[in-house]
Amino acid sequence: MSSHIACWRSGAALTLMALAAPAVAADEERPVSATVGGRLHLDFATFDNDGRGTPNKDDTEVRRAWLDVSGKFFVVDYKLEADFSGDRVEAKDVYISRSFGDAGRLTVGQFKQYFSLDDRTGSNYGSFLERGNAGTTLAPLYRLGASWQANPGDFTWAASIYSLESIDAWQVKGRAAGGRATWAPSPSAGDVLHLGLSLARESYDNPGANGVPALRIRPRPAGHLSDESRLTLVDFSAGRDTDVNKWSLEYAQVRGPLSWQGEFSGATFDDGAQRGDVMAGYGMLSWFVTGESRSYDRKTGRFARIKDIRHTAGAFELALRYDQMRGAQHLDGRPDLRRGSTEAWTLGGNWYLRDNLRLMLNVIESHNRDRLADVTVDRTRAVTGRLQFDF
Template identity: 60%
Template sequence: MTSPRARLLPAVSILLPAASVLLLACAASAQAADAENEDNVTGKLGGRLHWDIADFDNDTRGAPNANDSDLRALWLDLSGKFYGLNYKLEADFSGDEVLAKDVYVSKKFAPGTLTVGQFKQYFSLDDRISSNHMTFIERSYLVQNLAPTYRLGAAWLTARDGYTVGGSIYSLESIDVWQTEGLAVAARGTYAPWREEGKVLHFGLSLAHEDYDHPGADGASALRIRPRPAGIFSDNSRVTLADFSQGRDTRVDKYSLELAAVKGPWTFQGEAGGARFDDGQQEARLSTGYAQVAWMLTGEVRPYDAKAGRFGRINPQGRAGAWELALRYDTISGRQRPDGEPLLRDVQVSSLTAGVNWYPRPHLRLMLNWIDSRNRDRLQDLTLDRTRALVGRVQIDF
């Protein structure tokens, strides 16, 4: 029987070169048409700096997490136009190695926009919101463990009055993580029947299918789902929800349902999602979801971008800046079972996060989150770990 990866490979091998040729043809056409236009080539420099700190209150179960601080993000990007094409080159300089983020070219047509290169895939409201604009310091468990994020591929996005439809074919590799082998497809659709300032109602659906090649063997990356319960520094509290690292090709199907609303200074946002893993000898199912509410004490309204189906930047109105309070409940669980045998694992991770954000200026933000997380082994009806953390961030972007 032909594998899903074998069926996807011809499509990708045809689409990527065809898309590249199409973009080059459009660029040549634009160059000829705009030969006298001084704006054929433009460039704009941007970037962000996020400095995070964490202070932990560990219980006696498991290894304690150490208090820490680190430069979480130091991104620089160059974006603009090049003879009819839009481009973006973005990298993160915060770690020991420079990591590529958005590296792509795109072209707008009447029906929509074609993008080729490395970019965030169309999956999940929480992942589509920029880290500069999201309400909490950490993204939801759904995004941390299911979202494809930055991958190499080709994508199409159509945005019309109140709705968007986007899809992509992509490799599971990225520019920096080439050991994760396989191919995938993803799509996201959104609809906003209300989309005026101070009154927004948003619905969304994301789907993805991924085919991993021999994870954990022959140099390929392992495929494990291990959430960080209380933020980026809580590695010692991680538990395994699913493990498919025995070298067998693995199929993964994912979904996410979105609901969000804005009513004056109030924002409500939630998603429910899941995934099914299958390598022919065992199966795992993940269930995850979050619900959050935010209130702008100073009366600002969170803007909604209907063309992208996501929220944008808070702009403080007063001289003292804008203040925001937020609360989120987040959970993810994993059940894994060898074929024809009892459950191997049934583990749940959940957390409650309270946050306060201060926006002194549009491009400056200070954040403080209190996270109360808990890991449970539901097979043994046992709490494995409870970790609390006070987490802060200083954020500057331009």
């Protein structure tokens, strides 16, 4: 534990030193560069709870307060990124990488794994405050590992091997491999067809035993502050090694100011004595009332920053999403001991005052059901909002 803390403190110190220094441009005589960036997301949520369970409390939070420094150090690129919004500083991207031309790029360190369009689209560019259920619970997020990424023509692909540890979650032990491939034939501004597939295989060591966190899928259906509305869909905490297989199918299209996308995702859990299955899917529609289009990055197969805002008052986007997730768990050869589902409708409005400054408002209607008892165990309505700035 002390070695992990020491490593992280050293990394944090290097990051702060880099942030304190002026940006340095690379050239032939001094092939080192540094660029400072960051994001600030200030959120609020107000809830209309029903009488079942503990009510969610109206609240505000600093959802994200990220700082990063990135650039070139001789023959490699680097990035150091941290989130300062919580009780302690949390590491995000901390890696070095090198391009090998058309063959691809090698990345080593801690970085976000390659799983699903929803998760790969950055939090600065999504149409809603929070990603869908699969993006927030199944995606591997930031893990220590090595990856290779390439962009041959209309395709992208990325494959990685990674530890289930991260700089801040060293108690989680295990190993994994995963990857993602996308196809977008000749995408252009306002005209995009995107198809994608993500796969991952993860092997957890002793979840729930000897200080190792349990392995649970517990989505927040009414936003990040809706902890009291969480429903446990699967729970592997008996201390047995657990294998998890994950997948996600992606589809999206952009036609001028309209875009629509959906994903169908799932995972199986097996610890040798019991099995769990999770299935999730969402569909969403976005419309830029002011005529802009969602921007697409063909090199990484994901949505990016809005471009060419047409009006001095900014751009306005309306979005609607339906999101559902189901889970079941049973001992081998026995009936289900847990079966539940959660679903939510979200209506969103985004006002882009500039390409890096926006106001967001979401109205959410969510339900949780115990499928074994065939009863609704929670209904929560929420209004959530965000002031977002990045640089």
